Amino acid sequence: MNFRSWTIHNLIVALFGTLLLLGNAKGDASFDENYDVTWGNDHVLSLNQGREIRLLLDKYSGSGFTSKSFFGSGFFKMKIKLPANDSGGLVTSFYLYLNESGVHDELDFEFLGNRPGKPIELQTNVFTNGVGGREQRYHLWFDPTMDFHYYSILWNHYQIMFFVDDIPIRVFKKTLGVGYPDNAMQVVVSLWDGSDWATDGGRVKVDFNNGPFEAYFQDFNINGCVSPKRNIQCLSQDYWWNLKRYWILNSKQQRAYEHVKKTYMIYDYCKNALPTNLECH
Numbered sequence: 001m002n003f004r005s006w007t008i009h010n011l012i013v014a015l016f017g018t019l020l021l022l023g024n025a026k027g028d029a030s031f032d033e034n035y036d037v038t039w040g041n042d043h044v045l046s047l048n049q050g051r052e053i054r055l056l057l058d059k060y061s062g063s064g065f066t067s068k069s070f071f072g073s074g075f076f077k078m079k080i081k082l083p084a085n086d087s088g089g090l091v092t093s094f095y096l097y098l099n100e101s102g103v104h105d106e107l108d109f110e111f112l113g114n115r116p117g118k119p120i121e122l123q124t125n126v127f128t129n130g131v132g133g134r135e136q137r138y139h140l141w142f143d144p145t146m147d148f149h150y151y152s153i154l155w156n157h158y159q160i161m162f163f164v165d166d167i168p169i170r171v172f173k174k175t176l177g178v179g180y181p182d183n184a185m186q187v188v189v190s191l192w193d194g195s196d197w198a199t200d201g202g203r204v205k206v207d208f209n210n211g212p213f214e215a216y217f218q219d220f221n222i223n224g225c226v227s228p229k230r231n232i233q234c235l236s237q238d239y240w241w242n243l244k245r246y247w248i249l250n251s252k253q254q255r256a257y258e259h260v261k262k263t264y265m266i267y268d269y270c271k272n273a274l275p276t277n278l279e280c281h
Ligand SMILES: *[C@@H]1O[C@H](CO)[C@@H](O)[C@H](O)[C@H]1NC(C)=O
Pocket: 084, 085, 214
């Protein structure tokens, strides 16, 4: 190889490297880079070179996947299309989770299916130090079975925000004397039979004659601070979600949030069932 071709060779390698970097920055991680199938292996189908995953529930099994890493802060998002037609009794869930050595923290999106023609409900919940019971439920302003939508959780040291697309639907602020997740959590996604509680308080069961049921997922990038399970060190402002502008909602978000609460919220533990051991939060 003479000098000239050596230079061209290096140039090509450098260019290719840059393209790869740009590709990553643009955000197109495959499922396998960030997630493992953890339930119902033969009920999980990878589509489009791992850019899309289909989970299936039938009478034999549900299915699910879990992030390879634990995270101590981040912006966790999933693009989801829910099971169509008869989804009564089904639960499709996307959540952050740690349950180990007596520590249980959890941030939940749970989609509670329904009979045809009845709206699917979105439930959020927050567990801190093993204490949950903070359910809020919403109707959505679109049909979540028709198209993919983003559902996301921003978690920093000041607040936890739940978003549907770019609309904040829930804010859980770090408050003195109230538990707050400060152990690293994993991302978990699953489709399962929640017949005993999910729809109309458990009166509506999954009708497997109308199955199998399919939920679809896209966008497997994770913007998170990878961390050991304890002693998280994820407060650095080098992570954009830790920046001051994400410590509170901006005024536009605040207005959108108020509107959603007023218009689409159908259940709030604060109003409907505040357990005696919880403060409204
Ligand atoms: C849902 O119902 C529609 C209309 O009956 C049908 O075209 C479609 O295939 C069904 N989808 C699934 C996933 O069963």
